[in-house]
Amino acid sequence: MIRHLLDDARARVQMADAVAKTDESLTLRLRDGEVTAAQTAEQAGHHLRLVVDGRIGVAGTTGTDAPALFEAALASAAAGEEAPLLLPGPSPLPMVQTHVPRAAAAGVVELTQLGRLLADRLRKGGRGITVHVERSVGSVRVGNTRGVDTEYQVTLVSLDIEVVSAAGDDSIRVVGHVAGADLPGEAAIDALVVDLEQRLTWAGRSAAAPAMTAPVLLLPEALRTFLAPVQQALVGKAFLLGTSPLADSLGEQVLHPSLSLTDDPLRDGLPGSRPVDDEGVPSFRQPLIEAGVIRKCIYDLETGALAGRPSTGHGRRSTFGKAQPGFSNLVLQAGDLDLDGLLVAMGDGLLVDAVAGGTGGSSRSGTFTHPVLLGYRVEGGEVTGRVEGVVIAGNVFEVLGSVGGIGRDARWVGSSLLPPLLLHGVSVAPR
């Protein structure tokens, strides 16, 4: 269908590009080791963008009617916005692993085994264990009227686990996650089990909340939510609109010198890995923050064109709507302290495992208020128990100026690789 659409486009419009994505997934839910739900999903979608008289038209379909899609995109262009869009030409693509045949071949039996393997390792009286295992296999094909026509295959296996454990009159919930292009190996499962057991042990006792200005150590899951305003502030569109607090800070050191953040689509076999973005721009590794200095924000073709900047290879397209800038794999550079070292450096404070999205967390101001869903008291460099009913609050951009230490053991959370991060200046308040 892509070839037909682009052939039509060459004859009728200024320029065009299209992306076709397919995905077939199998998802199982296991509760206490038994499969309690099973679902497959097959998806196929086409997204077409045309430029007519300088106006952009987009249309998408999950159907098979190519002429109707073309007409819809023309109608969209007649009503569409103007942008000086320039499409990329063909160029060699970097090598990156996005597809593993044995993952693609995994079916109900293999995924059930995987889920049980994990659940069995954690089974214990008083625990309820739910595991979601998903395997998806798909393809991405991108083409344009300048001759780009490229396709790559993708697999993704993800394992999500929730352990609910009785703790006195209360129950605690601890979650874990692993994902990649291949089936997770024994080492990944081991690491997940050790990590979950550690957190369940910490959560087993309760403790009093620390003082209001105690240092806060964020574990990777909590850190991902915490960093959302930073991510939003690094999207080119926020620069363009002037809504990013970092917009005037390119080249300046605004964060702690130990902080470096990279967007890395070229790491093998991870959820955000890809050789090319959805607009045909080859992928490359991109430092966003280096030693606390803001280096770059990300652009797709259209926001880049409006800002007078080239695309950074971050165009993301789904079947419907416009292309948007989107990150690939975000990597926060790890430090040199192990967790015990961080706890000792912390002395007394709050170790934060999971937070809720919170209110007021905005990329404009950076202010945040996150209720702590799971957090632990640290006293004398040791975890003494679970803390209930506190929120952490402050300003992301300010507290990222006072880093007390970075862990060496980073963990993948979704498509972000994050180490534990010790921060000063975060307020801890009763909820």
Place this chain on the structure above:
Amino acid sequence: MLERLLDAIKGSRADYADIRLERSFITSVAWRGRRLEGASTGTDVGGTVRCLNQGHGWGVATFNRLDDLEARLARAHELSLAVRPAEPIVLAPAPMREGHARPAPTDDARDIPLLEKRRYLEHLNAEMLRFDRRIIDTQSAYRDEVTECWFVNSDGTALHELRPDVTLSALAVARDGGVLERAVESLGARGGWTRVREQEELFRTAARRAVSLLDAKPVRSGSLPVVLDPRLAGVVAHETVGHLCEADTQLEDPVAAALAAPGRRLGSELLTIGDDGSVGGLRGTLPFDDEGTPPSNTLLVQHGVVVGRLHSRETAARFGERPTGNARAINFRHAPLVRLTNTYIANGSGTFADLIRDVKLGVYACDAVGSRHRGDGYSFTAGHGYMIRDGALAEPVKSVVLVGFVTELLGAVDRVAGDFRWHESGGGCGKGGQSPLPVSEGAPHIRLRAAEIRGQAP
């Protein structure tokens, strides 16, 4: 199409099977400040097949390509056999139904050119931009989605329906010196183009509110009498009683099961709360739910006491109750869950003025921009508010957050006014990864004798 689906389902080897197909036409337009963000169209086609076998669980297959339904049914059957639920799954009996439901075709958003929709939204967006020089940014969005749905099951039910949905939203950002405020208004309707015409006032309201919030002071924290406007009262009913009374939520969450056990007092004698997917023409209204059950008016709380639950066929059988027509899926990519439709607080008597007349110092909290809960603790963030002083509305206040345990909040209701109205926002409800599902809420003004307000520390 229905004949084709019925033919396919006859070949299924499963004890029970259903097929739901959808074809949606979507257009959307967005403006940001003075710039058109885009005007796009889409066609979304696909289906879901579910199979259930005795002693096993649900096997589900979703897809875009409509050919080879037999293979989809076989796959869902095979997946069903791989499932071993802890409790056996039985479906409450449902009579065979046949039906076609199509609204009047004169109002179809698909007949309006995209260019006209773009121009209309440009005009509405300009209402915000020119409202006041302190308006520095806007986001305006228009979206319509017309979905044709077909549903058949192995009991012989065959339904065909057209579901039109249209939404408008307005966000205004105002700035004065270093103070930045935003206000949101939206509208959603299960209808066509005429339902979103002449909405200039909606956009001006967003702009007016953003500007007025510039001068508003954050409310001071403390325990005060609070009057909730119908919008916020409706959201409180939806988020508390509504979700607690979803039978699948009760099966998963012991806190919900305990709080909303039939016969338990959950709120004041004055509160009667229900969910009605059958009331005419609202966003949560459907002729049939996504299992083919006609929705009903289900009382959940009567005079403060829990009297009902919302069901799918599966949860109805589990509880030995009747299906209520609340099995809904956001689209063909998902199997239905027990969902709310139009959730309401029944009308009382008296006016808004009656509610504030004897309040010496209190807060009038309006609209809801956020809510969250953990266990039985809830918080609701109002969009804006006013102080009530000596029985009259006084200065505007902002950052009004209402917090408390559900029984405290609902138990504190001491007046319910007689000014009931439905509110149909452009957003929707989220559950189990399915969002936004079109719903609406309705309520009169209600008063809480005292509630914990969290704004700025006193």
